[in-house]
Amino acid sequence: MNKFFKFLFIVPLVVLALPLTAADTTDSYITSDPFETMVRLGRISEKSPIYQMPAGSANGGYISSATTSGNAIIYPLGYVKSSAPNNYFTVVSRETSLLIAGESFEFNATMTVDPSNYVITAYTDWDRNGVYEKEAQEAQVTASSKSFVQPISIPETAALGKTRVRIRIDSSTPSSADASVSGRVYDFVVYVMEASSRTDCFISVTSNNNDLGTALIETTPNEAGRYEIGSQVTVKAVVNEESDAVIEFKGWQEGGEIVSKEPVYTFTVTKSTSLIAIFEAAVPELATPEVSTADDPIWYQIMNAHTSETRKERYIAYDTNIGGDYTTKLRVEKPANQTDKFLWRLEDAGNGQVYIVNRGTDLRISGSKVLETVNFDATETGSRFEIAPSGNTNGSYSIKYEGDNSYLLNAKDGVWSIVLYNAGIGTGSGWYFYEVPIKVPTAIEDEAQSVTPRGRLYDGHLTITGLEGRNQVRVVSLSGQLLGNFLATDTTFEGDLRYAERFIIAVIESETGQITSLKLLDSKF
Amino acid sequence: MNTSKFIYPASGLLLTSGMCFAQGQERDAVATTERPNVIYLLCDDMGYSDIEAYGQQMISTPNLNRLVNQGMTFTQFYASTAVSAPSRASLMTGQHTGHTKIRGNKEIQPEGQEPLDPNVETLGQLFQKNGYVTGCFGKWGMGYPGSGGEANDMGFDVFYGYNCQRKAHSYYPEYLWDNKTKEYQNGRYSQDAIHEHAMQFIEDNKDKAFFGYFTYTIPHAELRQPQDSIVDMYKGKFQEPKPWYNDGDYGTATDPRTQFAAMITRLDTYVGQIIDKLEELGIADKTLFIFTSDNGPHNEGGADPTFFNTEERLRGLKRALYEGGMRVPYIAYWPGTIEAGSITDLMAAGWDMMPTFVELLGEDTNWRDEAMDGLSILPTLTGKGEQQQHEFLYWEFHEENGRQAVRAGDWKLIRQNIKSGNPTHELYNIAEDPHEDNNLANTYPDKVEELKVIMDREHTPSTIFNFGR
Numbered sequence: 001m002n003k004f005f006k007f008l009f010i011v012p013l014v015v016l017a018l019p020l021t022a023a024d025t026t027d028s029y030i031t032s033d034p035f036e037t038m039v040r041l042g043r044i045s046e047k048s049p050i051y052q053m054p055a056g057s058a059n060g061g062y063i064s065s066a067t068t069s070g071n072a073i074i075y076p077l078g079y080v081k082s083s084a085p086n087n088y089f090t091v092v093s094r095e096t097s098l099l100i101a102g103e104s105f106e107f108n109a110t111m112t113v114d115p116s117n118y119v120i121t122a123y124t125d126w127d128r129n130g131v132y133e134k135e136a137q138e139a140q141v142t143a144s145s146k147s148f149v150q151p152i153s154i155p156e157t158a159a160l161g162k163t164r165v166r167i168r169i170d171s172s173t174p175s176s177a178d179a180s181v182s183g184r185v186y187d188f189v190v191y192v193m194e195a196s197s198r199t200d201c202f203i204s205v206t207s208n209n210n211d212l213g214t215a216l217i218e219t220t221p222n223e224a225g226r227y228e229i230g231s232q233v234t235v236k237a238v239v240n241e242e243s244d245a246v247i248e249f250k251g252w253q254e255g256g257e258i259v260s261k262e263p264v265y266t267f268t269v270t271k272s273t274s275l276i277a278i279f280e281a282a283v284p285e286l287a288t289p290e291v292s293t294a295d296d297p298i299w300y301q302i303m304n305a306h307t308s309e310t311r312k313e314r315y316i317a318y319d320t321n322i323g324g325d326y327t328t329k330l331r332v333e334k335p336a337n338q339t340d341k342f343l344w345r346l347e348d349a350g351n352g353q354v355y356i357v358n359r360g361t362d363l364r365i366s367g368s369k370v371l372e373t374v375n376f377d378a379t380e381t382g383s384r385f386e387i388a389p390s391g392n393t394n395g396s397y398s399i400k401y402e403g404d405n406s407y408l409l410n411a412k413d414g415v416w417s418i419v420l421y422n423a424g425i426g427t428g429s430g431w432y433f434y435e436v437p438i439k440v441p442t443a444i445e446d447e448a449q450s451v452t453p454r455g456r457l458y459d460g461h462l463t464i465t466g467l468e469g470r471n472q473v474r475v476v477s478l479s480g481q482l483l484g485n486f487l488a489t490d491t492t493f494e495g496d497l498r499y500a501e502r503f504i505i506a507v508i509e510s511e512t513g514q515i516t517s518l519k520l521l522d523s524k525f
Numbered sequence: 526m527n528t529s530k531f532i533y534p535a536s537g538l539l540l541t542s543g544m545c546f547a548q549g550q551e552r553d554a555v556a557t558t559e560r561p562n563v564i565y566l567l568c569d570d571m572g573y574s575d576i577e578a579y580g581q582q583m584i585s586t587p588n589l590n591r592l593v594n595q596g597m598t599f600t601q602f603y604a605s606t607a608v609s610a611p612s613r614a615s616l617m618t619g620q621h622t623g624h625t626k627i628r629g630n631k632e633i634q635p636e637g638q639e640p641l642d643p644n645v646e647t648l649g650q651l652f653q654k655n656g657y658v659t660g661c662f663g664k665w666g667m668g669y670p671g672s673g674g675e676a677n678d679m680g681f682d683v684f685y686g687y688n689c690q691r692k693a694h695s696y697y698p699e700y701l702w703d704n705k706t707k708e709y710q711n712g713r714y715s716q717d718a719i720h721e722h723a724m725q726f727i728e729d730n731k732d733k734a735f736f737g738y739f740t741y742t743i744p745h746a747e748l749r750q751p752q753d754s755i756v757d758m759y760k761g762k763f764q765e766p767k768p769w770y771n772d773g774d775y776g777t778a779t780d781p782r783t784q785f786a787a788m789i790t791r792l793d794t795y796v797g798q799i800i801d802k803l804e805e806l807g808i809a810d811k812t813l814f815i816f817t818s819d820n821g822p823h824n825e826g827g828a829d830p831t832f833f834n835t836e837e838r839l840r841g842l843k844r845a846l847y848e849g850g851m852r853v854p855y856i857a858y859w860p861g862t863i864e865a866g867s868i869t870d871l872m873a874a875g876w877d878m879m880p881t882f883v884e885l886l887g888e889d890t891n892w893r894d895e896a897m898d899g900l901s902i903l904p905t906l907t908g909k910g911e912q913q914q915h916e917f918l919y920w921e922f923h924e925e926n927g928r929q930a931v932r933a934g935d936w937k938l939i940r941q942n943i944k945s946g947n948p949t950h951e952l953y954n955i956a957e958d959p960h961e962d963n964n965l966a967n968t969y970p971d972k973v974e975e976l977k978v979i980m981d982r983e984h985t986p987s988t989i990f991n992f993g994r
Binding site for chain 1: 577578579580581582583584585587590591593594598600601758759761762763764786831835836838866868870951957959964
């Protein structure tokens, strides 16, 4: 993946969930600027209740995506989370839903675990007095898709303004909204608005993972950024072909259900709808570690075997951008992904020992034979290790410094650096190897075709350079709405968008079907 | 309250020590809808998302919501740096922290901080020069007692509060300064005393023109306050897993989340009372009221900013030159002149206030010898005239091995670990990545070099704050 593409696709989800809305309309609480949206929503209710935070602890999985749909929805929720929240209690307000009283809606969620093993309970506070009332209708759970749908009715007497929907995921039935929890509690901040007589709806699309693929709406909206009820809308899911990972499009998800498995999906508008394009990278599989060469590599994520809450699921990573959470370039980091910093191969070092080589830098894990106090790094020379079953029943491996049973590579808790340790066999000094499928290039890259398209946006004027042959250039907003559709026949393309938008995605499709996506910021603003 | 302590030169009463005017200065101006009173409320260590309009979901701030609905809200306003004294010094002098004398918290024992440069005129002196009565109520922190840099020496006719930042760590101090005289408190909660004096200042000067610099120390640690109905609003609402016990600097708070939330609501209550007072006196339309903070949120004395900002819109706390350390709420209220409910993403900073008030007063931009670093934001506030845009903003910070930052357009470069002699550089695109997660320094080396030039140029040598050089 080229670096420009890589960085530009890492943006706050809140931006991705925002539709285009003119700022001067009466219902324009949602804007393309997340900070302006924050202020507009934050001041809706001059005085808001203070809610009770339940006691408890995190247990089990978490909600990986949530949407709202139904007649009550003015603006649908589009919440996606790729890692577990830090706490058992989570307030979600950056992604929100605008609702109207006297109507019903569905709260649709997908979890990382089977929700049928838990008790799902919803609570609401439509009179905005700070006291939750239990939603009478029960959640409908679909174990196979790890999803549930919670029907919710809003009374006609609901007070206008900011309120919350509390979703509890408990291991047993809670006695009240505020009871202690073993599981998770989510407070979704929502807004009850005055009903309007509009005949158009919001449609938004979101990718569940922007590194894996992009979601866009091909149909042009009306001037309010909406779609008329009864009209046809086409949405498109575009796999990120520049990714090294093997990626599959699983389908369009609405309300926990896959409504279409087609990348191009056309449907009739009946209500405000939020669709999530589900992309999945091939899942790394637990494997027996093997040596490989640079020409024919086998890449692994290497996960520490410790099981305590703070130490589990940490992977060896190497990153020169240390940031605020770590103090060393080589560390055990969570959550993992399939980027280079988490990928390692084992290179034969002779005598049954290996070098552990990083994919992005080609550097090898390296350090001195000193217990506990020396943080390991990655260097060109590297240290040699013997990798052998730890003997623990968990099936983990020990990584022995130069084959010495008393010097084991260990994930040091607290600072999360990597050191040598003479204990913790099978736990802090135990490791699992997950083989990561990486896409194999189909041909040797032609130098002439490896030019990366670059883009610039200024005052709605788009310039793309580095093109070859004929290309279709589709420009969409961050919520997936089409701003322009062009045919580029030269190495440089210039065009004007239908209307200026601060952030855009340009999806460039060549005659051979190769797709490149650029995310651009209008530099005038 | 003993109002006899308020002695205004314009009334012809005797001045207390240290309060004197330059020859020919008169406090005879009268506020108008065009040339209004100004109240600048600079609270202490309050972060971007500590109030509802900026994303807070657990703390009630109804009066600030009212202010947002009736005034103008800035989404990209920056404090002058990430700790108190230099942030305030930059605000006072209109010089950014690469130029102003005070660039760090330098304590002078037994009480107070390094004084302002007496040769650089302050906001207080600007307003005095224009006939305004000036008052500072709260924390000063820019000149220890007897230094010649106390509030009364630097442009404020009236001062009531803490001279010293360290003393301000206690909300129940032995004494507060009433101008240059100690007033013993006998267990009184300092913020109530300071607020009462500020309110009296408004009342006393309702028929004149005044500049009020209200530097309440809420929500700075310690997390102690009267256990009244405001605290009761939050009692039992939050889990309190991390009680704080007196460490000799900050007092005990066994329920720090509760106390912190109540402090914010208390500050909100004070704001509501100020606005009510302006309306009651019929001078709201003749008063520009600004609410903001000196730097980002703290985690001291038991404060738990990650709990209250679970969605962490910005990275970093107080002392960081990441956005969270410096980007602060900024709300401007001036009914009839500032458009109600307006929101702007204008990029502005604390040192812009000097040129803003110079323009507001109709003063000559060369009113003093020293140059001003900022730009007037008056065109944005009033909707009149053309708003100039910053080519760049510059900050520096002299603790924790030293930091510098430059923002130019959407790009921001942060230099850290300067005193080590081997500094690191991080480049972020703030529009794309406001949380500053993706360091692009390796991707855009030319941009790094371009911003380094600004950074190196804007730091003028200082004998006190020079990154250990």
